[in-house]
Amino acid sequence: MADTKGSPHAPEHTPTSDARVMALIGTGHFLSHFYMLCLPPLFPVLQAEFQVSYAMLGMVTALMAAVTAAGQTPVGFMVDRFGAKVFLVGGTLLMALTIAAMGLSPNFWLIVVLAVLSGIGNSVIHPADYAILAKSISPARMGRAFSMHTFTGNLGFAAGPPVIVLLMELVGWRTAMIIVGLLGLPVVMGILWQFNSLRDEAGDAAAKTRKGEAASAHPPVNARQVLLSRPILLFFLFMVLTAMSSGALQNFAIVALNKVHGTPLALGATALTVYLAGGAAGVLIGGEAADRSKHRLLIAVGSLVAAAATVLIIGLVPMPDLVLIVVLGISGACLGILRPARDLMLREITPPGAMGKVFGFASSGLPLGQAIAPMPFGWLIDIGRPELVFIISACTILGAILTVTGARAISLAQINAKAQPAE
Numbered sequence: 122m123a124d125t126k127g128s129p130h131a132p133e134h135t136p137t138s139d140a141r142v143m144a145l146i147g148t149g150h151f152l153s154h155f156y157m158l159c160l161p162p163l164f165p166v167l168q169a170e171f172q173v174s175y176a177m178l179g180m181v182t183a184l185m186a187a188v189t190a191a192g193q194t195p196v197g198f199m200v201d202r203f204g205a206k207v208f209l210v211g212g213t214l215l216m217a218l219t220i221a222a223m224g225l226s227p228n229f230w231l232i233v234v235l236a237v238l239s240g241i242g243n244s245v246i247h248p249a250d251y252a253i254l255a256k257s258i259s260p261a262r263m264g265r266a267f268s269m270h271t272f273t274g275n276l277g278f279a280a281g282p283p284v285i286v287l288l289m290e291l292v293g294w295r296t297a298m299i300i301v302g303l304l305g306l307p308v309v310m311g312i313l314w315q316f317n318s319l320r321d322e323a324g325d326a327a328a329k330t331r332k333g334e335a336a337s338a339h340p341p342v343n344a345r346q347v348l349l350s351r352p353i354l355l356f357f358l359f360m361v362l363t364a365m366s367s368g369a370l371q372n373f374a375i376v377a378l379n380k381v382h383g384t385p386l387a388l389g390a391t392a393l394t395v396y397l398a399g400g401a402a403g404v405l406i407g408g409e410a411a412d413r414s415k416h417r418l419l420i421a422v423g424s425l426v427a428a429a430a431t432v433l434i435i436g437l438v439p440m441p442d443l444v445l446i447v448v449l450g451i452s453g454a455c456l457g458i459l460r461p462a463r464d465l466m467l468r469e470i471t472p473p474g475a476m477g478k479v480f481g482f483a484s485s486g487l488p489l490g491q492a493i494a495p496m497p498f499g500w501l502i503d504i505g506r507p508e509l510v511f512i513i514s515a516c517t518i519l520g521a522i523l524t525v526t527g528a529r530a531i532s533l534a535q536i537n538a539k540a541q542p543a544e
Contacts, residue, residue: 147273184360190488192244193280197481212245215303224298248481268408355528399450403457425461436511
């Protein structure tokens with residue numbers, strides 16, 4: 122037998138082992154998102170201390186996000202070739218140390234450099250995480266694994282601002298950054314402690330080669346043809362479109378509701394919080410649904426249609442305060458439900474040996490969509506058409522339906538047939 126029980130490279134899948142892997146990978150993903158939102162709450166303090174503009178401070182977070190997005194695809198190639206675990210350790214460690222070092226920075230430009238380095242570390246997380254989850258988790262629990270991965274990232278976004286503000290009030294911003302940065306070190310130690318429990322395709326292939334076994338029954342594929350194949354490009358576009366819609370609502374729902382319906386700003390903020398909470402809850406529901414049902418495309422399309430309808434209603438129909446909050450929460454939940462089904466469908470059409478590069482490339486559409494959304498949607502408010510924030514957001518969701526159905530139409534066999542063996 123190629124894989125034996127007790128082998129460090131092929132542990133038996135059990136609920137306990139799967140939960141351990143989910144917790145470890147999820148904690149790293151939490152930190153990744155947590156670190157991305159550490160700096161914005163500190164902008165007033167940093168502006169006063171370093172005497173820089175808010176535009177320059179905004180450049181810091183933009184650079185961090187841009188480097189993260191740009192790095193995911195090349196890191197995905199390296200993950201598929203050399204294995205995900207070493208990169209996961211290195212990326213997490215680099216994030217932790219650079220965030221901590223910001224607390225020691227004597228000037229603004231060193232913080233800029235450290236933000237770029239943190240973005241490089243962050244770029245590792247998605248390709249490495251998905252490569253490990255795809256090989257370390259039982260197929261029967263893969264939907265729940267992907268949903269927990271997304272859920273922990275959402276928690277990181279939610280926890281970052283209040284935690285850093287609380288620490289800043291208690292110990293000052295410099296010590297606060299050092300503390301949250303050093304929180305990454307126990308996570309790195311945990312990954313190293315459980316190193317043999319984490320699997321990926323490159324590591325399995327290397328283990329078989331050392332045993333003198335065939336590393337893979339599949340020929341290598343041409344990476345360029347895989348990434349530029351129609352279904353992978355459509356999934357990338359799907360990520361961009363859904364991120365644009367979410368980014369529009371996260372950035373401008375409060376202002377747009379106030380201008381369209383006269384919704385008080387405090388109520389709009391409450392509704393937005395419920396929207397975000399609904400998204401987190403929807404991810405967990407979607408994980409269970411994706412594992413229990415083979416009709417994942419139906420789950421995704423149904424969720425997208427419901428999300429588009431609710432967003433459109435919010436923008437066009439005045440409603441009581443409580444109803445507005447409930448409807449916005451339903452919209453967030455629908456977008457959350459589709460995500461595990463989305464990830465599983467992408468996994469199903471990914472050729473063997475390409476998990477890191479495909480997920481790295483496709484998921485880079487998320488920060489890209491978030492980066493695209495603010496300026497055009499902000500312009501709609503500037504020209505006095507705030508209702509278009511909701512109408513166009515709904516249209517981008519409907520466009521995402523076309524991309525995911527188109528991607529689903531091409532099978533893994535067709536992708537492999539088009540891909541030429543690498544030279």
